[in-house]
Amino acid sequence: MNSALLQFATWLSERSFSVGLHESFYMYNWIETTHVMTLMLSFGMLAIVDLRMLGLAFANVPASKIAERLDKPMLIGFSIMFITGILLFSAIPVRTTQSLWFRIKVILLIAAAINAWLFRGYLLASKGSWDADAVAPRRARIAAGLSLALWCGVIMTGRFIAYDWFDCGGNNPAFIDWAAGCVAAE
């Protein structure tokens, strides 16, 4: 699978838009800045919803109201994150595909999405009984705490992609090369 991914990344890296993004003087920086700035909208709104569930913010406003009203701005934020993220990946596909941090980030993103999806179902089914409570039930608090932790992990691993500590071809332990999916040069 790693060689198939690498093959795709290599193909992508040869497209003119990938080369253009990579070589442009300012475009990459602007996309990267947009990606980071949009954290304020995506993670920012998410954090407010999670803090509400934990009873640490907006305790005097019904939990579902905060969750439902902030849903749209948060999803706008995550859409911008996704689009700029794809562009950032397209600019440096080969290295990113074989990045240990990028791989952990994708796993954390999938875990965060599953957690959010499960929590959404729980919220819709049961909100009537605890909506006005300052602190949400245990299950909602666990989901909120998990969500905050997973997204902090996403931010951290995302930032680490830029560092070359574990790049393929370096002097890495075999385990790291395996996890990063390094394909031996032919």
Next chain:
Amino acid sequence: MLLSFFEWLEASSLGVFMKDLPATFAIVEAVHLMGLALLGGTVLAQDLRLLNVILRDVPSNVVTEQAHRWFKVGLWILLLTGVPMLAGVATKCYHNPFYWTKMVALVIGILFVFTLKQPLLRADHATLKPASLKLMALASMSLWFLVAASGRWIGFSG
């Protein structure tokens, strides 16, 4: 005079600690980004509410009061991670125009929030002119965006 302070800071034990291992800087930097998300999120929640874009059925007094508490938490996280980051690359920052842009915008932002915006918003918002609330929200968003974006740009122009 100012340069010698930056040189002292970089040579201090904090500066040495931040430079010793590349991972130290990266971890502090990542926590700085988490603080940015929290501060930016609470700024957006307040200002977009004042502009009647989000949370329209929650009283704006409640939104600004609740969000400001976490704004302060975010600001503390940013300051407590920002100072060590500066210590690690102090002389580089001294010669970086984006660093100074950020510092000026940051000082104005802090003064704006604590001496103007929050004292005013503690009053019942119904007694304030809608136009001044909206102007204040726009000014606040622009200021904090400038702080954050020029901060990101320090790293590009090193």
